[in-house]
Structure formats: C-alpha cells, structure tokens
Amino acid sequence: MSSHARLAMFTRFSITRWWSIVLKEFLQLRRDRITFGMIVGLPIVQLALFGYAINTDPKHLPTAVIVAEESPFSRSFIAAMKHSDYFDIKETLPDEDAGRRALAQGRVLFVLNIPADFSRKLLRGERPALLVEADATDPNAVSKATSALSGLVQPVADKDITGPLAYLNGKPAAFDVQVHNLYNPEGITQYNVVPGLMGVILTMTLVMMTGLAITRERERGTMENLLATPVRPIEVMTGKIVPYVFIGLIQASIILAATRFVFHVPLLGNPVAIYLAALLFIAANLTVGITLSSLAQNQLQAMQLTVFYFLPNILLSGFMFPFSGMPAWAQFIGNLLPLTYFNRLIRGILLKGNGWADLWPSVWPMALFTLIVMGIALRFYRRTLD
Incomplete structure (x- = not known):
C-alpha cells in the first residue's frame, strides 16, 4: 500500500471507528458509578433544593412569649400571631432574661413581651405597647414577619374592644406593637x-x-x-x-x-x-x-x-x-x-x-x-x- 493510500485511509472519517470510540466512552461511564450517579443525582438534588427547600418568605418562625398578664386582650393577640402563619409559638418564658437567652442561643427568632399592666392601661385609653424582640442577625428572615405585626393590632381591637369600650377603638389604634431588632438593628x-x-x-x-x-x-x-x-x-x-x-x-x-x-x-x-x-x-x-x-x-x-x-x-x-x-x-x-x-x-x-x-x-x-x-x-x- 502506498503512503498516499495509507494517508487517505487515516484521514477519511470512519463511522465504524467513531462508533467504537462512542461505545468505549459509554462503557467507561457505566463502570464509573460515581460519575454516573452525579449525572442523575445532581439535577434531582438541585430540583429538590430549589423547588421545595428554598423559601424567601419564611413562615412559622419560632416564637416565645413572656406573659406577665393573662387577659382576653393578650390571648387574642397571641392567637392572631398564630393565625398569621408567620409565628409559631414554641414556649412560654418566665422573664426577659430567659427571652434574651433564647434569642442568643437561636432557639427562637421572636419574643413577645406582654407587660403586667397592659389591660389596665388599655382600659384607661393610654395606648399601651406590646414589645416584640426579634433576632435580626438575618434581616431577610424576620423582615416580613415584623411587617405583619402592625397589621394584627386593628383586627384584635375590633374583636375585643366593643360595646361600652368601643370609644377606645379609634384612630390611632387602642394599643401599639413596638419591635426591637436586636443584634443588627440597621438590617445591614x-x-x-x-x-x-x-x-x-x-x-x-x-x-x-x-x-x-x-x-x-x-x-x-x-x-x-x-x-x-x-x-x-x-x-x-x-x-x-x-x-x-x-x-x-x-x-x-x-x-x-x-x-x-x-x-x-x-x-x-x-x-x-x-x-x-x-x-x-x-x-x-x-x-x-x-x-x-x-x-x-x-x-x-x-x-x-x-x-x-x-x-x-x-x-x-x-x-x-x-x-x-x-x-x-x-x-x-x-x-x-x-x-x-x-x-x-x-x-x-x-x-x-x-x-x-x-x-x-x-x-x-x-x-x-x-x-x-x-x-x-x-x-x-x-x-x-x-
């Protein structure tokens, strides 16, 4: 065979040789189980994580309450927090120190503090305030929940401040909710x-x-x-x-x-x-x-x-x-x-x-x-x- 003929044989594209290489690569992939697993596993993991696990509007956030006064008003506000879907009441704490420890350890993201004289001030028309302390180390985790708190005041007032007390339910609202963003108050x-x-x-x-x-x-x-x-x-x-x-x-x-x-x-x-x-x-x-x-x-x-x-x-x-x-x-x-x-x-x-x-x-x-x-x-x- 002349050199020209041999050169033509090697330069001419061969379907048979090409298909042999394709089969060889498939065989190697089949033997390389980890690589084959990644081909199938990575898309499934990404779909599961991004489709189901990732949520930029977190709800049912762990919350603790400090109830210094049991009253219809305090119970109604706690119930309204539960029904908002943003808050999940996990525990009742005895005092503010226990609340700060729960926030520091990351057990809860919010602590609602209902003062002892809340009902008395409310009935006097003094517009008392409920204190909510939030763990704001991650501003994105608590921003929407804290925004929802202000919207709970009027429904609670409309439910409980009725009849002879209706004159208290006006503008501004009968009570207020003050939110203190701890650890990162500027939300940086x-x-x-x-x-x-x-x-x-x-x-x-x-x-x-x-x-x-x-x-x-x-x-x-x-x-x-x-x-x-x-x-x-x-x-x-x-x-x-x-x-x-x-x-x-x-x-x-x-x-x-x-x-x-x-x-x-x-x-x-x-x-x-x-x-x-x-x-x-x-x-x-x-x-x-x-x-x-x-x-x-x-x-x-x-x-x-x-x-x-x-x-x-x-x-x-x-x-x-x-x-x-x-x-x-x-x-x-x-x-x-x-x-x-x-x-x-x-x-x-x-x-x-x-x-x-x-x-x-x-x-x-x-x-x-x-x-x-x-x-x-x-x-x-x-x-x-x-």
Whole structure:
C-alpha cells in the first residue's frame, strides 16, 4: 500500500471507528458509578433544593412569649400571631432574661413581651405597647414577619374592644406593637453574609484539598509505597489532615480581618471563641474531605463528590436563605451539616457576643459529626488496604 493510500485511509472519517470510540466512552461511564450517579443525582438534588427547600418568605418562625398578664386582650393577640402563619409559638418564658437567652442561643427568632399592666392601661385609653424582640442577625428572615405585626393590632381591637369600650377603638389604634431588632438593628446585609462566608470558604477549599489527598497518592503510584510501610490508617488520616489545619486557620484569620476592618462587622464576643469554633469546623471539614478521598477512585470522582457535598451546605445551612423558612425535611438535612452550626457560632460570637454556655448547643453537634465521619473514613480506608 502506498503512503498516499495509507494517508487517505487515516484521514477519511470512519463511522465504524467513531462508533467504537462512542461505545468505549459509554462503557467507561457505566463502570464509573460515581460519575454516573452525579449525572442523575445532581439535577434531582438541585430540583429538590430549589423547588421545595428554598423559601424567601419564611413562615412559622419560632416564637416565645413572656406573659406577665393573662387577659382576653393578650390571648387574642397571641392567637392572631398564630393565625398569621408567620409565628409559631414554641414556649412560654418566665422573664426577659430567659427571652434574651433564647434569642442568643437561636432557639427562637421572636419574643413577645406582654407587660403586667397592659389591660389596665388599655382600659384607661393610654395606648399601651406590646414589645416584640426579634433576632435580626438575618434581616431577610424576620423582615416580613415584623411587617405583619402592625397589621394584627386593628383586627384584635375590633374583636375585643366593643360595646361600652368601643370609644377606645379609634384612630390611632387602642394599643401599639413596638419591635426591637436586636443584634443588627440597621438590617445591614453584610453583617449576616460576611461572617457566613468564612464557613463557606473553609468548606469549599478544605474539603476539596483533602478530597484529593488519597486519590492523588493512588494516581501517582505512591500509594503502594505507603501501603508497604507499617503506618496505621489513623496515622495516615491524621497525618494528612494536620497540614491543612494550619491552612484553614490562616484562611480564617484573613477572612476575620476582612470582616472586621473592611466590612466593619462588629466583634462583640471573644476572639478566642472564634478560633476554637473555626478549629472544630476545620476538623469537621477535613474529615469529610479525607472520607470522600477514601471513597473516590480518582481525582475526578473526588471533585464530583466534593461538589455534591458542597451544594446542600451552601443552600441548607442558613447562609443564603433563612433556615427557619425551610420545610421540616430540609431543616433535618441542614441540621446534619457542620456549616449550619458554624454559621450560628460565628454570627453568635460576632453579632450577639455569645458566651460559652450559649455556644455549646452548636459545638457538640460539630464534635459528634467529626468523630462519626472520621470513623467512616477509617473503615473505608481499611477496605482500600485489602
């Protein structure tokens, strides 16, 4: 065969050769179960999250009441709050200190305070006020609910202030509702978003970097050398994690400095508490990354698993959308993610000045998450040794 004929054979497009390549790629995709799962799973997850979980008009927000006076007027106003769909009365608290603790710990977003002399002042025509304190660290979560409060006054007055008391029901209304937005009274969005960015950035970078740790060893052919040594799985895992702990602390320091001096977010709490919370959160993310690295067969799979883990974190943790506005199943998933608790910790320390007692409800779930995920990583790592 002449050189010209051979050149023509290779330059001519062949359906048979082309179809062989297509079949080969389909075969590889079928064998790569993680990639195939991402092809199907990611669209389903995105549809579920954006279609059902994300809600920019949160309702049924957790609310507590401090009732210093039981009267028909107070009961009617509490009932009106329930019927508005914006408020879900979770508990009755004894005093204002208990209300502030509930707001600081994030158990409730609103506290209604009904004073002891409310009915007496109302019957005297003195236009008493009900106090509603709101956790405004996330302005978007409470803005519509606080706007709805003013609309509850007149229906309650029309219902209860009748007959001989009808002369009290005029303009202005017989009583008032005063809303105090705590922790972020100006409603500055950066105060909520910028602290949360610390958790988002740490999650994205640390999980991705450690997610490639073991798969990189496997693809470079150095995994065999590592397996030939008497190094135990726990030693490999922790040894690979420690360098990234320092990277995470450096990132946290850079973000904290920008938060304070560029965006002027107040720092009301203890800086030591910030670094301890960041250290625990870094450990949680590194264990996730090393677990994904143990599960993945190559770096592409590790990257895909990282994206699959990162998507629910950014959408269900309360970083972008109000956590309380999500349905119960989405909140359940969000409560399994360390970023949810870190957002509460960092915002609580910076904006609320929370102390150790207020931080503990968000600390222990992250510690438990870290231990469980590390156990999973060790189990799957042992399987790779076989």
